Amino acid sequence: MTYMLFADIASLILILTGAFLVFSAAVGVARFGDTMSRIHAITKPQTTGLILTILGAILRVTGAEEFGIAERGDLGVLVLLVIFAAMTSPVTAQRLSRVSRREGLYGTKESMSRNDAPADRSLRRR
Template identity: 45%
Template sequence: MNAVLNVIAATVILVGALLALTAAIGIVRFPDTLSRMHSATKPQVVGLILVLIGAVIRLRGNIDIWMLVLVGLFTILTAPVIAHMVGRVAYREQRGRDGLLAVNEMADDELDQEDD
């Protein structure tokens, strides 16, 4: 049973590391910030969570498991907030690029703010 859990832990860690690698490649390869946000948040967070799950399986019975759980929770809570803030700044900085967004809901917000 111990060997099976070690194989499962190694597999989950490897899959998580591959997801994190694809996220890093996406950050380098995508042309603009709004495109890079996808690879900077979703696969990176899922990859980290998978690595942490693999580490928890591997370290079963150790006191350090709770620290790994806290790292995972903190990442899940902060990644959407960071992506939202980066997205708003990137939108403001790249306004000159027409056709970048299929639906531009923030343009209506800016018009409402200018009217006030």
């Protein structure tokens, strides 16, 4: 088995797995009702799916017959995309969840468990 065939098969598996995860994130955003659940659906599988898709593209680019200097620049851009996605997604999720907790963007109190429901009174002294 040559490296080109291995790269094609591995990139196909990674890209399809990543596409499934991104699709499941989109379904989660459409199905979930409250903000916290939507933030979870956006950040976890979407970031993992993006990283898997980019890794599949990296394998596909390195396995091409015409792999040259121009393709090496493409690899650098793809690696930067993975780094930026891994750095920004947790920060964005934390900021969104903090704002939604501060603004009270929850679901109905009846639909939440005891641990998910916001406190009845503030813990801060005024």
